[in-house]
Amino acid sequence: MFSRLISRRRPPTDDEIARELRDHLELDAEEMAERGAGDDARFAARRRFGNVSLTIEATREAWGAFRWRRLSQDLGTDIAYGVKRLRHAPGFALLTVLTTAIGVGATTAIFSVVNAVVLRPIPVPDADRVVAFYETNPTNNAWTTSDPNFLDYRERTRSFATMAAVAGRSAGLLRRGADPLPLSGLGATASYFSLFGGRPLIGSVYGPNEDRVGGDTHVVLLSEGVWRRVFGADASVVEAPSTSTACPTACSA
Amino acid sequence: MTKTRDDRIELLQGTLDLLVLKTLVFGPAHGRGIAKHIQQTTSNVLSVEHGSLYPALHRLERRGWIAGRWETGPRINREFKYYRLTAAGRKQLVAQESKWEQLVTAIAQVLRPATEG
Numbered sequence: 360m361f362s363r364l365i366s367r368r369r370p371p372t373d374d375e376i377a378r379e380l381r382d383h384l385e386l387d388a389e390e391m392a393e394r395g396a397g398d399d400a401r402f403a404a405r406r407r408f409g410n411v412s413l414t415i416e417a418t419r420e421a422w423g424a425f426r427w428r429r430l431s432q433d434l435g436t437d438i439a440y441g442v443k444r445l446r447h448a449p450g451f452a453l454l455t456v457l458t459t460a461i462g463v464g465a466t467t468a469i470f471s472v473v474n475a476v477v478l479r480p481i482p483v484p485d486a487d488r489v490v491a492f493y494e495t496n497p498t499n500n501a502w503t504t505s506d507p508n509f510l511d512y513r514e515r516t517r518s519f520a521t522m523a524a525v526a527g528r529s530a531g532l533l534r535r536g537a538d539p540l541p542l543s544g545l546g547a548t549a550s551y552f553s554l555f556g557g558r559p560l561i562g563s564v565y566g567p568n569e570d571r572v573g574g575d576t577h578v579v580l581l582s583e584g585v586w587r588r589v590f591g592a593d594a595s596v597v598e599a600p601s602t603s604t605a606c607p608t609a610c611s612a
Numbered sequence: 613m614t615k616t617r618d619d620r621i622e623l624l625q626g627t628l629d630l631l632v633l634k635t636l637v638f639g640p641a642h643g644r645g646i647a648k649h650i651q652q653t654t655s656n657v658l659s660v661e662h663g664s665l666y667p668a669l670h671r672l673e674r675r676g677w678i679a680g681r682w683e684t685g686p687r688i689n690r691e692f693k694y695y696r697l698t699a700a701g702r703k704q705l706v707a708q709e710s711k712w713e714q715l716v717t718a719i720a721q722v723l724r725p726a727t728e729g
Contacts, residue, residue: 370674371670371680375693376666376670378693379642379643379666379693380662380666382642382643382644382692382693383642383643383644383647383662386644387644410663411662413663414662414663414666414667417663417666417667418666418667418669418670419670420667421667421668421670421671421674422670422674423674
């Protein structure tokens with residue numbers, strides 16, 4: 360039984376094949392030394408021996424598919440052994456399963472976030488051509504760009520097809536007979552809408568002449584959430600003058 | 613007495629297996645021993661390069677006709693991979709030997725038809 364186990368055919372490792380060849384080479388060299396051959400003869404013998412790594416490769420291939428059959432057998436045995444061992448220690452098995460589950464769960468959760476935030480392109484046309492840029496102050500911190508600077512950039516750019524600027528503009532909503540409502544919002548240039556391709560559900564966005572500094576038209580775009588919660592999805596809010604501290608007077612939603 | 617390279621004859625495809633099996637009839641041997649034996653018995657006409665010898669040995673081992681094992685040599689205190697003939701290998705040798713003889717006879721008949729009948 361034991362001898363059968365030892366003599367069972369199994370593919371040799373590359374090391375074993377290399378060792379066999381090295382033995383061969385060494386015996387050749389020893390024989391040469393005994394015969395008193397010079398260095399030249401040894402070198403010639405070495406050269407005649409040819410490419411050892413090529414022989415190792417060819418010898419390994421002699422086992423061909425046998426190697427793979429052996430590998431799959433080993434895999435089956437390993438799995439059976441693993442299951443057996445885990446049955447002997449159910450507590451450890453449970454701990455292992457839980458650890459793996461938590462690990463996989465955490466990894467999946469992190470990947471979901473990374474995928475949504477970093478990997479997946481933003482849902483706008485030509486997302487690979489959109490860049491965000493900002494100025495930096497002397498200590499290399501991101502810094503806001505002033506309105507005149509932005510206008511200069513937009514006027515003189517040769518690298519960008521369109522430029523849009525946004526700035527945080529919180530507003531308070533005041534309506535007759537209701538509590539004031541603080542809203543968070545953004546001020547955006549008209550080009551923002553052509554750049555990102557958004558369209559309001561009702562009404563229209565403002566044009567290039569309505570976003571100018573000192574212009575006399577004031578337009579707000581309400582989020583769908585505010586339109587539904589505060590205005591009850593009333594379509595008549597469009598064009599209706601409303602009152603807020605930030606003084607926009609007409610609105611689109 | 614060493615023959616020059618030009619006197620050497622390339623082994624026919626498939627004959628190396630037969631020669632290896634036959635060599636192992638005389639007892640276990642390592643790769644170089646087998647090569648040496650073939651070379652010496654043929655007065656250096658057949659020289660077995662390792663590039664064909666070791667793939668052949670491992671092919672034979674895979675088929676179960678020879679079995680290799682690392683063991684210490686009889687005269688030298690060092691481990692070598694020794695090959696020995698298995699029972700299946702012995703059967704294979706008999707079959708291949710008779711096939712070879714048929715081939716030799718057949719080729720001879722073509723080459724020297726006059727000597728026959």
